[in-house]
Amino acid sequence: MMRFYSLYVQKVIRLTSGSVRFDLLIPEHLKSIFHWKPGQFIRFQFEINGEIVERDYSICTAPYEGYLSFVIKRTKNARVSKFVQEHIKEGFYVLVSAPIGTFGIPSRPDEKRTLAAFASGSGISPILSIIKDTLYHESGVRFYLFYGNTNEKEVIFKNELTKLREKNPNNFFPYFLYSQQKMQDKLFEGKLDAHKIKLIINQIMNWDELDEALICGPKEMIVTLANAIYEHGIPKKNIHYELYEPVEKVFHDDKIKRSTVKEVKVTFTFQQSTKTMNWINNGSSLLTALLDSGVDAPYSCKGGVCGACICSKKEGEVYVDENLILTENDLKNGKILTCMSHPKTETLIINLDDV
Template identity: 30%
Template sequence: MFHPLRVSAIERITDDAVAVTLSVPAELRETFRHAPGQHLNVRHRVDGEEIRRSYSICAPATEQPDASVLRVGIRRVDGGAFSTYALKELAVGDTVEAMAPTGRFVLDPRPGLYAAIVGGSGITPVLSMVSTLLTREPLARFCLIRSDRTADSTMFLDEVADLKDRYPDRFQLVTALSREEQAAGLPSGRLDRERLTGLLPALLPVPDVDGWFLCGPLGLVRGAEAALRALGADRSRIHQEIFHVADVETSLPAAARAASPSESRLTATLDGRSGSWPVEDGESLLDTMLRSRSDAPYACKGGVCGTCRAFLVSGEVRMDRNFALEPEETGAGFVLACQSHPVTPEVELDFDR
């Protein structure tokens, strides 16, 4: 369900990014209470067409639902309808429709040593994690390794610097710029697998870190995961959220496409209500459901945000791609409805699990 939230502030944080603050009415504060690392799904109409996007919450998470505002970071994407609207037209006093916070890329504050490797706008959910953890857990430490193109393109530069000033003994910051030399710190260049494999052991006892959080472009996240695994990090301690995957090949071999049955039917349960519909040729299970259930959850339709996550009760599906579910989730039977196509004549999904 979408709720209207008033825009109370818009701050330009780089030439191509803004931080948007949304006011939450008292009666919705429990609904919009978030865990550090979660995101908001928002929608807007452009030329009569509904556009949905997912944006991470950068504000710290409160222990009680008493916060009256939410803050999200939005970076302009080439050809991005909503991000262009947010940077050029959205104004204080406007209304944004948003769903309750969602996402499993979260950090539950507790004692220990944590670290993140982020690129570009990947700092947004991690900023919420760091600020929440260091404020609420005095026995926790955090190491942030971030990569950006230039200093001017770095999102939330002041907020991160403030955390460094407030928690000098518990917050370690390492910055790499790919297109600009720094007066101090790492030499310029991308943080790829080879570079991280050499850098990380000098910063942290990699296998002993209680939680690794990787966020940003696909190449950075995949390279960081490979480096961590090579250095002995346990897979269960590595968490990731991927942005910017439009350049990934998604076409399927002819044999995989041929595996779809000539006729199939989807049964799905959402918010306690069940229904059954025929699957039209070539459409995803999400699109099948949307023909009759406009409240079916989704945002990106690209296999990235995880909003359409559902439990596969019965039948078999194939997913075109998956950048949202971790191996433990797929192993437990969860799929992305926006990327799933039937392999068996009957498929049943449960969105309520």
């Protein structure tokens, strides 16, 4: 069961017309718990009109900065972002989980390497954390950022990114693209898509230089760019992405295994209580079956990226789709991701508490 901690909101800063940054103070006795890796996120728990809701937000500060920040971008019909922006003020306390997630890259301070990040809208949050931490620790890095927005006024962290460029002129190269603003250089006019990426890379840097790529934004953008980058010779293991929405698979050539099992009797332990349910094989994942049965099972991305839905398989078998979390050793030891699991046997026993 996920544990939540009460953190103090020490600062609230409006960044754009629809985006607000919240800075949280980490007390001394919780610093060991809130020692995050660049690219991770935290889960928030809010009470809205008597209903408990949870949302995940990426951390945008780097660990060396000593405080934890996140950004909430208000969108249409998004009642949680609306509630937080209107009701959470400086001096308030919020309920927050320990940092979770695997998006990011290991630091390599002794190497010279070229990195490229592709972000859209609020997808800049985890990317910014990674950029700042990498520039702080790696003097030999060349870090390119391609950041898409509707127009210049909607660019989150524009001033901070500009200052990072000024401070690291030989290491950091940010480029801004606008889908609804005329640009003198047409190269930076339009959305980040496969064609645009090909033009940009060919003119600004060489594909052969690129060691690793990071992508964060809408799922359509992630799928498009990940495949475009892969098709230009970058291995899948060097293409990192953070999904905020579920997607069946990212890379077009990934194979999805399915079985002929029609129904599975699932025995699951959750919050120290053991129950059973029937899982109908209609193509949906184990996570979807749990949620449809009214189980408040843990999850975040639904795309095999964050690791929030990892659990232990005690008996039975499932097909686990390709993902960025589980190693072969994890699978041998019975670890599965409910969001990527599909039926293989007619009975299954899992423990959602055992992560």
